[in-house]
Amino acid sequence: MSSTPRKRAERKTPAERRTEIATAARSLALGEGLSAVTLRAVAARAGVTPALVAHYQPSMDALIAETFDAIVAVEIEEVGALVAERRTPPERLAILVGTLLDGSREDVTVVWVEAWALGRRNESLAASVRHRMDAWQSVIVGIIDDGVETGDFGPVDAAAAAWQLLGMIDGLNAQALVRWDGAGERDTLTTRSVEGLLGLRPGALAPHVVGGAG
Amino acid sequence: MSSTPRKRAERKTPAERRTEIATAARSLALGEGLSAVTLRAVAARAGVTPALVAHYQPSMDALIAETFDAIVAVEIEEVGALVAERRTPPERLAILVGTLLDGSREDVTVVWVEAWALGRRNESLAASVRHRMDAWQSVIVGIIDDGVETGDFGPVDAAAAAWQLLGMIDGLNAQALVRWDGAGERDTLTTRSVEGLLGLRPGALAPHVVGGAG
DNA sequence: GCAATTGTTGATCATTTGATCAATACGAAT
DNA sequence: ATTCGTATTGATCAAATGATCAACAATTGC
Numbered sequence: 001m002s003s004t005p006r007k008r009a010e011r012k013t014p015a016e017r018r019t020e021i022a023t024a025a026r027s028l029a030l031g032e033g034l035s036a037v038t039l040r041a042v043a044a045r046a047g048v049t050p051a052l053v054a055h056y057q058p059s060m061d062a063l064i065a066e067t068f069d070a071i072v073a074v075e076i077e078e079v080g081a082l083v084a085e086r087r088t089p090p091e092r093l094a095i096l097v098g099t100l101l102d103g104s105r106e107d108v109t110v111v112w113v114e115a116w117a118l119g120r121r122n123e124s125l126a127a128s129v130r131h132r133m134d135a136w137q138s139v140i141v142g143i144i145d146d147g148v149e150t151g152d153f154g155p156v157d158a159a160a161a162a163w164q165l166l167g168m169i170d171g172l173n174a175q176a177l178v179r180w181d182g183a184g185e186r187d188t189l190t191t192r193s194v195e196g197l198l199g200l201r202p203g204a205l206a207p208h209v210v211g212g213a214g
Numbered sequence: 215m216s217s218t219p220r221k222r223a224e225r226k227t228p229a230e231r232r233t234e235i236a237t238a239a240r241s242l243a244l245g246e247g248l249s250a251v252t253l254r255a256v257a258a259r260a261g262v263t264p265a266l267v268a269h270y271q272p273s274m275d276a277l278i279a280e281t282f283d284a285i286v287a288v289e290i291e292e293v294g295a296l297v298a299e300r301r302t303p304p305e306r307l308a309i310l311v312g313t314l315l316d317g318s319r320e321d322v323t324v325v326w327v328e329a330w331a332l333g334r335r336n337e338s339l340a341a342s343v344r345h346r347m348d349a350w351q352s353v354i355v356g357i358i359d360d361g362v363e364t365g366d367f368g369p370v371d372a373a374a375a376a377w378q379l380l381g382m383i384d385g386l387n388a389q390a391l392v393r394w395d396g397a398g399e400r401d402t403l404t405t406r407s408v409e410g411l412l413g414l415r416p417g418a419l420a421p422h423v424v425g426g427a428g
Numbered sequence: 429g430c431a432a433t434t435g436t437t438g439a440t441c442a443t444t445t446g447a448t449c450a451a452t453a454c455g456a457a458t
Numbered sequence: 459a460t461t462c463g464t465a466t467t468g469a470t471c472a473a474a475t476g477a478t479c480a481a482c483a484a485t486t487g488c
Binding site for chain 2: 119129130161163167170172175177186190192197200
């Protein structure tokens with residue numbers, strides 16, 4: 001009547017098993033946070049023994065880093081695809097900000113926040129965090145560069161502005177993790193801030209194009 | 215050759231001891247992060263037994279929450295005092311942003327980030343975090359309200375704008391925790407963003423008044 | 429079929445953590 | 459000086475974590 005009567009796990013290809021464990025770790029991280037990605041928890045979710053999880057990873061630090069990396073990679077890919085659907089830089093920026101601030105990614109935000117904290121004691125994780133932050137920044141730089149070229153945006157330092165915007169988004173999302181009331185005006189106010197950041201006149205960004213229902 | 219030969223700790227007033235333990239916890243948190251505030255670590259730093267630390271606190275969760283609370287209270291007080299030295303709302307806002315982004319408070323930033331993460335499993339801490347975030351927001355609201363009244367700022371929703379600004383600052387600081395290169399343009403770009411946020415024209419905020427050396 | 433390879437497990441360690449409790453000893457009150 | 463309250467301690471628990479390793483068993487290759 002206690003734990004599930006575990007029969008021996010089917011013998012699988014290393015690649016398969018590796019994937020299963022990675023998947024288990026990811027789902028755990030998204031559901032309970034990165035700090036829940038523990039040897040035994042991952043093993044339980046994957047339906048195998050803790051020893052097996054350890055067998056496939058040099059250390060838990062590495063598995064945690066890998067898990068963070070995978071989750072954020074998907075995030076970037078998804079949002080990147082959404083951005084690519086838009087044609088003009090202002091539209092792209094608006095959809096990016098709107099999507100990242102729509103509050104539908106709390107699970108990923110938790111992973112980010114925990115990664116910042118855990119990264120201070122997990123060098124592999126810290127490296128992944130830096131890597132993925134660079135990746136995010138690159139996406140934004142691409143948009144801003146385009147906009148500067150087309151004249152949609154003012155002549156700003158794209159790299160610096162991208163870091164700035166990324167920081168804003170991260171901070172607002174982290175804040176939303178704690179402050180229930182929530183999204184509210186975040187999108188609107190962020191848009192105004194970005195207008196200031198990029199040297200646009202008020203209202204230049206994010207007209208009806210974005211949330212357009214109909 | 216190993217650990218210090220501990221003689222029995224002097225018997226002190228509960229108030230004194232309580233203060234000592236709180237101080238030890240605070241210095242630990244600022245030096246090593248909130249997650250380093252552990253029963254034994256605090257005891258060691260305070261020069262007492264783990265049992266004594268436990269004796270003065272209902273639980274470690276409570277001590278951690280209290281420690282966070284104390285650290286942030288000081289932060290708010292210090293910056294608040296700095297702000298109060300300035301007379302006009304734009305100056306006040308500029309000094310606030312400039313101070314919080316000058317990179318000289320990494321230790322406190324670590325505490326914030328860890329609090330966001332740990333707060334998900336420590337209800338007392340989560341409550342303190344909400345409380346102190348509200349306090350910070352109030353400070354900013356005060357400045358913005360004044361500015362709106364004097365006409366220095368546009369007719370914005372002070373509460374929402376304050377949350378927005380707070381989120382920006384938190385995010386940029388958290389980012390600086392990971393990204394070595396550092397401060398750079400953060401202050402400048404944030405100022406521009408805030409101008410957009412508050413409906414000012416570019417350059418209206420943060421003239422020479424702020425970093426004015428001389 | 430048989431042996432070799434290796435995926436998989438159970439058992440077990442060493443650490444670290446928060447917490448409890450009877451016993452000790454210091455300081456104040458009488 | 460003796461008593462009493464309590465600050466302080468040492469010992470000890472229980473739980474959780476990462477990690478290791480000899481043994482077992484399924485798949486593969488011959």
